[in-house]
Amino acid sequence: MSFDDDLSEFHAIFFEEAAEHLASLETLLLSLDLNQPDSEKLNAIFRAAHSIKGSASTFGFPDMASVTHDLETLLDRVRKQELQLCERIIDITLVARDVLLDQLAAHQGGEQVPEQRVTDVIAKIRAIANEEESALVLAAPEVSDGTASVESNVVALDVKVATESKQQAAAPASESSSIRVSIERVDQLINLVGELVITQSMLAQTAQLNQVTDEPIDYERLQERLQQLERNTRELQESVMSIRMLPVSSVFSRFPRLVRDLAGKLNKQIELRTVGEGTEIDRGVIEKITDPLTHLIRNSVDHGIETVDERIAAGKPVKGLVTLTACHQGGSVVIEIRDDGRGLNRDKLLAKARERNVFVPDNPSDQDVWQLIFAPGFSTAETVTDVSGRGVGMDVVRRNIEQLGGRVELTSVTGKGTTISIRLPLTLAIMDGMSVGIGDNTYIVPLTTIIESLRPRQEDVKTVASTGRVVFVRGEYLPLVALHEVFGLTPISNRPEQGILIIVDTECGRAALFVDELLGQRQVVIKSLESNYRKVPGISAATIMGDGSVSMILDVSEVVRLAKRPPLACAV
Incomplete structure (x- = not known):
């Protein structure tokens, strides 16, 4: 076996770890405070890039090593305070992260990344890394009257909305091929199997004793051991199922980037808060809920949260708030997407329903009206954009959730905001x-x-x-x-x-x-x-x-x- 063959055995581990580092890098970047960046977070961001570079060089992926080499240099200057952190640095680091994720997907059988795209991002990283601190400060445009500049998020760079690209291709590939299990859970499984073997032996002994001695069956003892077998089986079942359980943070972590990019594209100021990221759910459910949640988050950003001028006129804080929560309720997981935006417009929905000949009951309640948005092809958007407004999505969202054995409910208060609640089973098994x-x-x-x-x-x-x-x-x-x-x-x-x-x-x-x-x-x-x-x-x-x-x-x-x-x- 050649040395290259030996290395290929470790490629799957590299793919998984690199995807984790890239996800961590994005999460840390989006949580940074530009005015007072946390030094520990800056060091963690640097270490993520450094780890990818080292592993990429070791396992024979020079394209990824070349990008992370220059990115590492830029991040090193930032953490040493030789460069002041600004939007431009965060933007180019996110763009580099996207390129790396696409390169990772390419090495797993995906589409190759154009060489020009790689060359461009490296050139821009070097240009920013070589600038003086004063130049970087001047490059960040001033914000007046609470209005966010779209250009400050673009910086003549190709900053894409994360979920619209193929950048997530690497993650599902690694997720579906392997799963990490803690030693504690493996030990628990071994102990439970041992208990099961003991109970099975006790039952076998009871049956054998009856055959040898021809004595009547001791039904009380038999019942006790059958109950013990039932307990062992249930505990083993729960333990095995827990191996497939993952925290919803693996999904929630995708959305800060999505909200940031969309907010900049729509010239809005939006904060995304997440609650209950540690709530666990079956990995099969997680894989299938990502797209519906993405659509709902996009709707909240595009349709729900108002523009800065609209929020000021309504007496609201300039920055809109989208809250994403998860919690366990009984045998289900409940995920809520709540925004403090304009809410649904009852009259507008009814007018659109009449225009499209959608059935509406006489004297409909608010809940009846809100349900109209789940009708196929129903949309109140005035214009079709690349963000939303094509009238496809909400009916598909509902159908996909119900196919998982879940339910979706919507409540809204005009002028106050909208809440969408999704109830899902803990497992699909x-x-x-x-x-x-x-x-x-x-x-x-x-x-x-x-x-x-x-x-x-x-x-x-x-x-x-x-x-x-x-x-x-x-x-x-x-x-x-x-x-x-x-x-x-x-x-x-x-x-x-x-x-x-x-x-x-x-x-x-x-x-x-x-x-x-x-x-x-x-x-x-x-x-x-x-x-x-x-x-x-x-x-x-x-x-x-x-x-x-x-x-x-x-x-x-x-x-x-x-x-x-x-x-x-x-x-x-």
Whole structure:
């Protein structure tokens, strides 16, 4: 084996560590105070560039080493206070970081970075590094009346909005190929497996003793050991699942750069605050929630936060505030995007709905009006820009979140701001569900979609010519969806007052699912139906029950949509 072959074995580690250093470099840069930069942060930024340079040289990536060599020189002068930190230095360092990230992606099979782009960034780094401190201070344009200069963020450089480029390509590649696990968690797994082996041995001994002596089974002892096995299995399950858990900071860390670039592009002043970055969630959820969160953050910056002049006229602080929070609530993670901007305009939304012939109920509540923005192709933007306004996105955001088993809710106060709340499952492998019976069949309804369950009175169920059956629940009529009709099953009874209604919240609004009975709440392991069988309308996945039978997990939103069509030809 050649020396090059030996080095290639370490490339995956280099890719992962370099991506981490680049992410850390961006986070630290955006947190710096220009007037009083923290010396520890400056040293950490320098060390990140130095580490990348050293590793790139060692493992045979001279293109990355050449960029970080000059970047390291510039950052060294800044940390030694030979140069005063300013916007130009932060801008060029961010641009260099983008180039390095694209180079990293190229070495992992991505598109090659044009040589001219690399040459340009190195030349600009050298030019700034060789300038005198006074020249740098003069180069930073003054800000008057609280107005941010767009040019101060551009500096004749190609500063791009981070999420619009392919700069994030390196991160997913490394994330999907490996995962870091602490020694403590590995030790915990080993201990739990040991406990499981001991319990299994005890059960085997109990069975063997009964066979040898022909004595009656000691059911009390057997029950104790089965309970111990159940505890061991649950602890092992939780421990294994925790390995896949990552803090949401891995997603949140992308947004300070996004907000900074967009704010400069739109001539706005915006602060992004993050709360609960340590909240953990399954890596599979994290990978799929990044794009929806990016779209929502962009909307807050573009549509939510007003311009400086508008905020001054409204008596608000010049700098707008976007707050991104995450926390655990029960078995879910709740992520909120809140801004203190202009809020949604009820009249404007209703006018646009009429213009596009979007259905709006009579005397709609504010919540009904806010839901209009989730209609396909719905946008109130006056002009189409490269930031937003094409009328695609919010419906896709909602659909993507619901495909993860989550829900999205929106509240807004005109002139005060908007809050979007996303509730997601902790993991995509296990979910809490309600088992329901329909004739001889058992289905699972995701618990996150259920509001309540009830037995209706006969007089509360009505039939409307254009809509079908509806049920009166707490002051409103909800569409009644009979699951036996959707799936072509034979129920115990087709009379709602003799069964149970499950009130669910879907992208189509609230609805009442009619089932024969509730069988109980349970945690189920999700199995892909498409990979083992085929796609079935109204079904999102399957699970194996305790008796070995297979039960289908409902896609509640699709079930409600299917209820408006002819019944399926066969049962599932």
